[in-house]
Each structure stands twice: as structure tokens, then as C-alpha cells.
Amino acid sequence: xxxxxxxxxxxxxxxxxxxxxxxxxxxxxxxxxxxxxxxxxxxxxxxxxxxxxxxxxxxxxxxxxxxxxxxxxxxxxxxxxxxxxxxxxxxxxxxxxxxxxxxxxxxxxxxxxxxxxxxxxxxxxxxxxxxxxxxxxxxxxxxxxxxxxxxxxxxxxxxxxxxxxxxxxxxxxxxxxxxxxxxxxxxxxxxxxxxxxxxxxxxxxxxxxxxxxxxxxxxxxxxxxxxxxxxxxxxxxxxxxxxxxxxxxxxxxxxxxxxxxxxxxxxxxxxxxxxxxxxxxxxxxxxxxxxxxxxxxxxxxxxxxxxxxxxxxxxxxxxxxxxxxxxxxxxxxxxxxxxxxxxxxxxxxxxxxxxxxxxxxxxxxxxxxxxxxxxxxxxxxxxxxxxxxxxxxxxxxxxxxxxxxxxxxxxxxxxxxxxxxxxxxxxxxxxx
Numbered sequence: 228x229x230x231x232x233x234x235x236x237x238x239x240x241x242x243x244x245x246x247x248x249x250x251x252x253x254x255x256x257x258x259x260x261x262x263x264x265x266x267x268x269x270x271x272x273x274x275x276x277x278x279x280x281x282x283x284x285x286x287x288x289x290x291x292x293x294x295x296x297x298x299x300x301x302x303x304x305x306x307x308x309x310x311x312x313x314x315x316x317x318x319x320x321x322x323x324x325x326x327x328x329x330x331x332x333x334x335x336x337x338x339x340x341x342x343x344x345x346x347x348x349x350x351x352x353x354x355x356x357x358x359x360x361x362x363x364x365x366x367x368x369x370x371x372x373x374x375x376x377x378x379x380x381x382x383x384x385x386x387x388x389x390x391x392x393x394x395x396x397x398x399x400x401x402x403x404x405x406x407x408x409x410x411x412x413x414x415x416x417x418x419x420x421x422x423x424x425x426x427x428x429x430x431x432x433x434x435x436x437x438x439x440x441x442x443x444x445x446x447x448x449x450x451x452x453x454x455x456x457x458x459x460x461x462x463x464x465x466x467x468x469x470x471x472x473x474x475x476x477x478x479x480x481x482x483x484x485x486x487x488x489x490x491x492x493x494x495x496x497x498x499x500x501x502x503x504x505x506x507x508x509x510x511x512x513x514x515x516x517x518x519x520x521x522x523x524x525x526x527x528x529x530x531x532x533x534x535x536x537x538x539x540x541x542x543x544x545x546x547x548x549x550x551x552x553x554x555x556x557x558x559x560x561x562x563x564x565x566x567x568x569x570x571x572x573x574x575x576x577x578x579x580x581x582x583x584x585x586x587x588x589x590x591x592x593x594x595x596x597x598x599x600x601x602x603x604x605x606x607x608x609x610x611x612x613x614x615x616x617x618x619x620x621x622x623x624x625x626x627x628x629x630x631x632x633x634x635x636x637x638x639x640x641x642x643x644x645x646x647x648x649x650x651x652x653x654x655x656x657x658x659x
Contacts, residue, residue: 237376244369252361259357263350271326271343274300278341282333288312291336295343303342306335314344322348390422460490500615504603507622513551520583521545523556524576527563531574535567544578548649554623555647558631559583561616562645571642582629582649588642591635600633624648 274295281291288304292313296302304312317323326343330336393405405423464486471479521542528540559576562585566574571587592600599605603618617631624631629648636642 236380237373240376241369241373244365244372248365248368252358252365255361256354256358260350260354263353267324267345267347267350270297270300271324271345274302274343275326275328275341278328279330279332282330282336282339285333286336288335288339291333295341299345301342301344301346303344304336305340305342307338316342317344322346322351390419393422393426458490458494461487461494464490497615500619503619504615504622507619507626511551511554511623511626513554513626515549515551517547518550518552518555519545519547520555520578523552523559524578524583526556527559527576530560531563531567537572538567539573541573541575542578543575546578546580548580550627550649554626558620558623558647559585561620562647565616565645566643569643581651583647584644585647586636586642586644588636588640590643591641592633592643597633601631620647 274297278291278295281294286294288306289312292302292304296313301317302313303316305316306312317325324345324347328341328343330339330341333339405426464483468475468480468483468487471483475483521544524542528542531538531540563574566585566587566589569587569589571589573588575584575586577584577586601617601621603615605618621631624647628650631645631647633643633645636644
């Protein structure tokens, strides 16, 4: 791991050559030696056959010796009368290879003894020279290979150097640069493409995290601003009570006490909503069970008859779903209270197996604001709350695997239509 890729590749290639070249050299030398031995044997045998042919042609002994003679071959002819022609005979063995033949024809050569000798030392010298050539060429091949790899690796690994430089640039804080390989069908091209995709994903995640952090800071600032109002009211009422002391009239004391209760309740509601949103962000633990949606709608109608007798409610349809009943009650309560605060006098709640639709005759929601009203701490023109109810309602809907959307009622009817989408009964949601 301490060596660079260039060094590792170069050393690996040299190690392969150190193994391959000796094996190749030994193989070449063995083949050469074997071929040289066969060539020498073929030469001696061929000269002996030529001598037999010349004897059948009744060639004179001197001419026969001269015609059989060849480079590297020593010819000795011993006639029947003991006369010797050609080179003096030598003993076989050592570096001498010898073939003996008795001539079968010719008036003067029939029965003569032919000795053909060759010195194998020449073959040994050639084999030694070949070994030297192989060693020198192998060493030269290793040196040339090492030099070529050192130079060639600079070009071959240039994309990796570029990738390293880009990674260091990204680490230094510079964003947006990419490798953009010309060919994506090669190993380095696929690596560079995957590297670019990784950078896209990382920078996308970084941007999302930064936006999320900005939204969180904005949310904390808005929450602090929202809490400042009831806390200031509580402080003012408490300080006024202290300043008035026992001399305060019953009406003043009652008014201040009501203010304390109202502002403390307002602060408590805001804190509860903020805690609810934090639970949604962390993942709600749903208690799933069969829920009668019409029964939930009728409970909302009964509640409205107590808190807002001037608001009429119509309920249509019925269905049973698998969900968390308490959480769905929370959603319907927020939707109904939102419609009532918007100035609605008539509500129409439609229950289906895929959710609940709550329609009102209020002012409606303009298209540009239909997503924004679900953001946190967003107040509508008629809102009296902290701007968290619809954000909580959508979070609960999505925790069930559904959603909460808003449109306007079909013309000519004014008003908004909130639709709580739930998964179909055959595909119940899983607890988060």
C-alpha cells in the first residue's frame, strides 16, 4: 500500500518478464539443441547414403571421398586391401559423433569401410552463443520494458491523475467541475463516469442538506418569533398585576387573569405543535387498526355543533380503512378548524375507501398558495393559529403512506376542497 500504482504495475510487469523470459530462453535453447542434433545426424546419414549411391555408380575411391566430403564432416575410406583414403581415422567419443558404413558396390569400393565423423563441439559453441544472446536480449528487454512502462504509465494513468486533482479540488471547496470522459465504454471511462455521478449525488445531497439547514434556521427563527408574542403577553399581564397590587379592581384582575390564561394556552399550543412536528420528522409510531372514517367525520360534526353552532356539516359516504384513528382525528380536526377560521358556514365531508374530502364555502385557496399553505408557520389571511396545523396534517397523512392536497371547489361554488388521500384497503400502510 506504500507503493504508487505506477511502481506496482512496473514491478509486476518486470516480475512477469523475469519469469517468462527464462522459461522462453530455456525452451528456445532446448529446441535449438535438439534440432542441431537431428540436423547433424541427418547430415552424417545423408553423406553415408550418398557414398552408397556413388559406389553403385562405380565411382573411383578418391572421387567418392571428395564428393562425400562436406563442411564439418571428416571422411575416411578404408579399402579391402587396407589402403586409407581421406582424413586419418579418429576414435569416436567425447565431442566426436561418428557413423560407420560398409559400401555394397563398386569394383574398387565393394566391402570398403566408410567412416564419417563430426565434431559436436561446434554445436556446443553455437548453443553457448545462443545462450549468451538470449541472456543479453532478455536483460535488454527487461530494461527497455521498465523504461517504456515508466514513460507509458504517465500517459496511461493520466485520467487517474486528473481524477485525483479533481477530488482534491472538491475537497478544497471548489464545486461544479467534472471529468467528462470522451469514451464511457472503457474501464477508465466507466470509472470516470461513476466518479462524476458520485460527485453529482454528493453535491445534490450537500445542496439538499444546506437547504434543509436554511429551512430549519428559518423555522427556528419563526418559531421564536411566534413564541415571543404570547410570552410578551404573559409578561405584560404578570407585570401589570404586580404593579396594580391589591388595589386592582375585580374587573381589571379578571381581565388580566383571562389574558394570562389565553396567552399561556396559546404558548402551550404552539409548543405542542412544534413537538408534534419534531415527532413527524423523526417518524411517527402509528397504531394501526380498522378505522371507521364516517364515525370520525360524525364526531367532528358533533364537535362543531358545540364550538360553532352557526356552521352546518354534511356527511356523505362511509368506509373503513386500516390506520391510526387518533392521528386521523387530528388531521380532520385541523381541516375542519382551518375551514371554520377561513370563514366557512357550510362544510361537506365526503368519505371514500381512499380517503376523506373536506369542502367548504369559504374564500378558497389561490393556485400559487396551494403548496405554500402546507409549509410551517405559514399564515393565511384568515388564520388565527400559529400556521402549523396544515403542516402537521400533511405530515400525518404522509406517515400513513398517503398525502394531503387542496384545490378549489368546481365553479360556480366558492370555497376550498382538502383531500386526505389514504392507501387503498388492500395495501395497508406500515408503521414508520
